[in-house]
Amino acid sequence: MSDHEPRVLGFLCNWCSYAGADLAGTSRIQYPPNIRIIRVPCSGRVDPLLVIKAFERGFDGVLVSGCHPGDCHYTQGNYYARRRLAILRDLLEFIGIEGDRFRVEWVSAAEGQRFARIVADFVMRLKELGPRR
Amino acid sequence: MEEIRAKAIELLRSGEVKCFIGYERASDGLTARPFFAYSADDAGRLIFDRTCAHNLARYLPDMRGQRVAILVKPCDSRSVNVLIQEGQVNREEVYVVGVVCDGVYKASWGQPSQELEARCLYCSRRVPVVYDHLIGQPPASEPQTPASIPEVEALERRSAKERWEFWRSHFARCIRCNACRQICPACYCPQCFSDQLDPLWTGIRIGLPQNWVWNVGRALHLAGRCADCGGCERACPMGIPLAALNRKLAGRVKELFGFEAGLDPRAPFPFATFKKEEVL
Numbered sequence: 001m002s003d004h005e006p007r008v009l010g011f012l013c014n015w016c017s018y019a020g021a022d023l024a025g026t027s028r029i030q031y032p033p034n035i036r037i038i039r040v041p042c043s044g045r046v047d048p049l050l051v052i053k054a055f056e057r058g059f060d061g062v063l064v065s066g067c068h069p070g071d072c073h074y075t076q077g078n079y080y081a082r083r084r085l086a087i088l089r090d091l092l093e094f095i096g097i098e099g100d101r102f103r104v105e106w107v108s109a110a111e112g113q114r115f116a117r118i119v120a121d122f123v124m125r126l127k128e129l130g131p132r133r
Numbered sequence: 134m135e136e137i138r139a140k141a142i143e144l145l146r147s148g149e150v151k152c153f154i155g156y157e158r159a160s161d162g163l164t165a166r167p168f169f170a171y172s173a174d175d176a177g178r179l180i181f182d183r184t185c186a187h188n189l190a191r192y193l194p195d196m197r198g199q200r201v202a203i204l205v206k207p208c209d210s211r212s213v214n215v216l217i218q219e220g221q222v223n224r225e226e227v228y229v230v231g232v233v234c235d236g237v238y239k240a241s242w243g244q245p246s247q248e249l250e251a252r253c254l255y256c257s258r259r260v261p262v263v264y265d266h267l268i269g270q271p272p273a274s275e276p277q278t279p280a281s282i283p284e285v286e287a288l289e290r291r292s293a294k295e296r297w298e299f300w301r302s303h304f305a306r307c308i309r310c311n312a313c314r315q316i317c318p319a320c321y322c323p324q325c326f327s328d329q330l331d332p333l334w335t336g337i338r339i340g341l342p343q344n345w346v347w348n349v350g351r352a353l354h355l356a357g358r359c360a361d362c363g364g365c366e367r368a369c370p371m372g373i374p375l376a377a378l379n380r381k382l383a384g385r386v387k388e389l390f391g392f393e394a395g396l397d398p399r400a401p402f403p404f405a406t407f408k409k410e411e412v413l
């Protein structure tokens with residue numbers, strides 16, 4: 001474990017996960033301040049290039065979070081995202097960015113607690129991995 | 134060779150096609166280069182042998198609106214299907230002349246190479262997947278594909294850190310000449326993400342980490358679309374092992390989605406569809 005403070009970029013969908021993060025905030029649930037959040041209309045909006053770009057800019061980890069499968073506001077955005085992000089993870093892993101640095105999680109608007117736990121786990125794991133080379 | 138010329142003469146004389154896209158001997162007298170035959174006279178210059186490595190499907194989108202014939206090896210034929218699937222080529226406009234192929238030689242300037250390209254060693258097809266006319270005798274059975282690709286597997290066995298160093302050192306040498314893109318049949322985008330200024334995906338500077346976005350981004354765009362024709366790696370002046378990236382992703386797309394690029398032009402593209410129940 002290093003004392004390195006990882007920087008995490010989070011892409012959260014407007015309808016579920018962003019509201020979930022909001023709930024964590026309004027419920028005063030504590031989670032590590034290492035995450036910077038970008039609100040997107042849907043997890044399907046997350047072009048894998050955005051994730052690649054985030055790693056280029058030196059982020060230690062990237063979180064993409066959207067509605068649970070079946071709950072997408074646009075009915076299918078997260079299903080498409082799931083496929084694209086799965087292949088992206090394989091590619092990142094293959095070029096040497098540990099799969100654990102890229103997380104895809106489904107968080108609903110009611111899961112403030114869960115959001116906080118995911119961020120906390122993620123940051124802990126990133127501390128174990130240490131800074132990106 | 135004679136059979137190809139005869140077919141080209143027949144197609145051009147009858148007016149069935151305006152142009153026959155094939156190969157001719159290059160000026161070094163050893164290698165081959167793409168050749169566009171517009172008349173029966175031209176057709177006498179056509180050749181086909183183990184030096185004909187190029188994937189001619191690259192030229193098809195530019196020929197839209199005219200009837201053309203094209204000579205394809207099995208790998209190239211998959212690119213033709215990819216272009217049809219993606220609406221870049223009208224099947225009716227193209228007369229596909231397929232050749233039975235058992236491998237092409239590595240490109241070599243100045244001296245004849247007798248060594249097969251790496252991809253040919255584990256290629257699983259001898260017969261093109263799409264053709265109107267077939268040249269050569271199909272073998273009794275298609276060759277067995279090895280379960281894994283040695284250079285991909287060797288990388289997978291290394292640690293993430295080692296893989297990072299490996300690719301970093303390669304990508305650092307990329308001069309962003311775009312040869313890999315220009316030669317690729319699947320890279321027909323009128324504006325490539327790497328040419329966009331707003332947003333500026335790939336920074337202007339030629340170096341890391343900017344190159345990294347280009348090389349990784351392009352690999353990603355070819356997932357499920359690359360026919361493994363070897364064009365990009367052959368064209369790369371810096372000798373960057375681009376094929377390993379493409380093969381890795383092709384393998385995963387097959388494992389996860391049961392899809393192989395260019396086998397069926399009517400199949401839905403794996404990233405434009407989904408299964409609700411899949412676990413990824």
Ligand code: SF4
Binds near residue numbers: 359363
């Ligand atoms: S990515 Fe390379 S190997 Fe694949 S189709 Fe394009 S040029 Fe051929």
Ligand code: SF4
Binds near residue numbers: 320322324326350355
């Ligand atoms: S790299 Fe991507 S955006 Fe660029 S031409 Fe190829 S497919 Fe199109």
Ligand code: SF4
Binds near residue numbers: 308309365371373
């Ligand atoms: S051909 Fe090679 S050097 Fe040129 S842009 Fe592609 S990877 Fe870079």
